[in-house]
Amino acid sequence: MPGLLLHFDLSGAAPILRPSLNMANTPESSEILDVSNPPSTATKWSRWGKRAGTLAFLFFFVKGLAWLVVPVALATWWAK
Numbered sequence: 001m002p003g004l005l006l007h008f009d010l011s012g013a014a015p016i017l018r019p020s021l022n023m024a025n026t027p028e029s030s031e032i033l034d035v036s037n038p039p040s041t042a043t044k045w046s047r048w049g050k051r052a053g054t055l056a057f058l059f060f061f062v063k064g065l066a067w068l069v070v071p072v073a074l075a076t077w078w079a080k
Helices: 042-080
Strands: 005-009 017-019
Touching: none
Parallel strands: none
Antiparallel strands: 005 017
16 A cells, blocks of 8 residues: 555635545545634534644643652752
């Protein structure tokens, strides 16, 4: 299977990157996005879900780092 081709739709205000597995250099009609339609509520919730997931990941990442750094900092302080 050949590599992944990327198509750009420059008809809207901003280019929209769409992955495609076909070998043609032109997007199929099903791949072209209509930028005149506003995003659906499902798309909006999906974006908020991704944001919440990113925030949750960052929270637990920082919390995990704190679990590693705080004991070392306390031990160093106590040893003085």
